[in-house]
Amino acid sequence: MATETAVAADPASEQDNIIVARDVHKWFGNFHALRGVTTTVGRGEVVVVIGPSGSGKSTFIRTINRLEQHQRGDIIVDGVEMTEDVRNIDAIRSEVGMVFQSFNLFPHLTVMRNITLAPTKVRKTPMDEADASAMQLLERVGIPEQAEKYPGELSGGQQQRVAIARALAMNPKIMLFDEPTSALDPEMIKEVLEVMKELAASHQMTIVAITHELGFAREVADRIVMFDEGQIVEDLPPDEFFNNPRHERVRRFLSQIL
């Protein structure tokens, strides 16, 4: 009931914006981690999120697939409001792929089984079909020859590419990246960024990526959103963000990380 009214009240945002966040608050105990985040992400848009450590970036993108629950405000993903209702949540999660800083591949399964697990169990895709599309994805991320290995036998960059393939295997409408390259050695960052750029360039997918790879942001982002103290300080296209930010805070932050 509440869901229907909330969505019906805002038909425009449902159509154009795949993610709508309105005044989202989140507390960890007494700690106010998100302090009224309001933003929208359009279909096919590529949004890069930056900000100092502890500013709530991870917490925010994790509320989008409800790995964290917000306590106030609304989050509407692809027309479905994030509520307590468990059925909604599993459905939404299968539409939203997520890539983590620490890869989080399943070490007891081969690369192939890591990728086919969710399609076969959640979508009930037949095994041979799932195998075939997993193979295509591995080719897309450039490591088809690693299919039968276990994650522990791969380099960090290869593992992260498998993690991307695993998320893509569910044909998500949205991909969330939480600092996908910050656990990698410099040599491997590039190979992961290449895969992400290719994804972004296809414009078939909505991407929200936390990353401090500013070159990547400049090249592929439609918008750069900067968090600080649980709020959004700045939300601008890359050009303006770098050359003409409205807030002094952005300039200070950029000078710190450059």
Place this chain on the structure above:
Amino acid sequence: MATVEAWQPAPSLPPPRTETGWIGWAKANLFGNWLSGLVTVVTVPIILWAVWSMVSWLVGPADWTVITSRPQQYAIGLYPTEHAWRPLIGWLLVSILFGMAAAMWGGAARRIAIGYGVVTVLLGVLPYGMFHEGVVMPWWVRAFILGNLLTLGIGYLLGSNAKTARPRNFVLGGIAIYVLLLLILNGIPGVPGMEEVAPRKWGGLMLNLILAVSGIFFAFPIGILLALGRRSSLPVVKVLCVVFIEVFRGVPLITLLFMSQVLVPLALPANFPVDSVTRAAIVITLFSAAYTAENIRGGLQGLHPGQAEAARALGLPGWQVTMLIQLPQAIRNVIPAIVGQFIALFKDTSLVYIVGMLDILEMGRSIVQGNVQFTDNGRENLIFVAVVFWLFTYTMSYASRRVERRLGVGRR
């Protein structure tokens, strides 16, 4: 300007030669410094002396008649002689599983099956004095024992055939054989030759093995459920599991066995058809399940939280996250602890002497004490029983080490 020089990696050299040969080894390991030299000088003579006296006893006065004249009782206790073929049939069935495992998994399973086959042949051809008191070893018993080679071979064929060699078939076959074995031993009413032999007449090594296998077989799934229950978000389930685990871990097994004989009947209706052996088996199982549960819970807690997050982020429902991602990894990581637990369980089966059962240890003791001619053979009896226990527990820990290596425990 500086010229650009080609960079050459240094050649890979062989490692430096160290002192080799047994003299070098002894120098490094036994006399590396003055303390280790002292330890060597003191302990080596003691060890040599102990080995010397043991060996001279073994080749001299040791007399194994106590065992070779009572193999039946060590094997099956007081199970009636005219029904002795029933346990032997059960043994034939079990051999199928060894053969099947050898063909399906090779490696350690094959080596264990080969050792098993060799021991079986030895048991079939050894020059026994008697089968039991006053009865010469009958030829058909030897035939049954050697017949295990045949069923081992049948199992091997089943395990080599692509149609039958499925882990699922192995597990289902194992369950079927387990049930069939209990049925054959206990008897089937109305079938000639299959008269009832109540479990309290079961004994010897057979009893230890049945109790241990039953215990492991049930303790594992129950332990998993308890571990999951203890993490449950439902307070009732959680409290029940915690109380169960803490009670069974907090009370010695001997006490629990006594209680099963004295207290449990109070809680059950009169004439409830659970004999004292089954009760003992249940207590051993639950005791072991409590420890298994804590091991598995430890494994679950050791997992990186990102594992469950990644699975949930893919849209897997909660129970699949547990069954497909968390449990397999948790169990894999605690295999050494669980196998240790099962080895302890196997050894603890000896405690059923408390409820008046004649397991191999108690059987041996009563043979030695009940026969004047064997009163001096307590040593041989104990050594034999110890070696039997050791053979089984060593096999278990050997198998576990191989499985660990295969699954790459400790290497993520």
